[in-house]
Amino acid sequence: MPIYIRGLRDVSTAYSKLERDTRAGLRTGLRDIAEPVQHTAEALSQARIARIGRKWWKMRVGVTRTVVYVAPRQRGVNGRGGPRRRPNLADLLMDRAMEPALEQNEANVEQAVDRLLDHVIDDFNH
Numbered sequence: 001m002p003i004y005i006r007g008l009r010d011v012s013t014a015y016s017k018l019e020r021d022t023r024a025g026l027r028t029g030l031r032d033i034a035e036p037v038q039h040t041a042e043a044l045s046q047a048r049i050a051r052i053g054r055k056w057w058k059m060r061v062g063v064t065r066t067v068v069y070v071a072p073r074q075r076g077v078n079g080r081g082g083p084r085r086r087p088n089l090a091d092l093l094m095d096r097a098m099e100p101a102l103e104q105n106e107a108n109v110e111q112a113v114d115r116l117l118d119h120v121i122d123d124f125n126h
């Protein structure tokens with residue numbers, strides 16, 4: 001269940017015309033907003049997925065011009081044609097950790113985005 005921010009692309013485009021420091025501040029703010037979701041997803045994946053291993057529960061936050069996302073830090077491993085040991089791990093991570101983490105933090109994320117955009121607008125107007 002993603003949270004959609006309407007107009008994020010427009011804000012990013014407007015910011016591309018401003019100074020580099022201002023654009024970096026927007027990216028940093030968005031990353032900071034997503035960190036509680038990241039930490040919750042890490043905790044839920046360890047608690048709810050049996051034999052998750054030492055590296056698959058770790059998450060990362062990414063920010064692009066149009067998307068802020070939380071994803072597993074470890075990327076898929078290309079085998080030598082053999083069967084994958086946990087072909088359902090992606091589904092387990094999404095269903096048991098990542099979507100519940102977003103749901104638990106949804107209200108806080110929405111409020112933080114509103115505050116960040118208000119701050120961006122204030123900076124833009126001054």
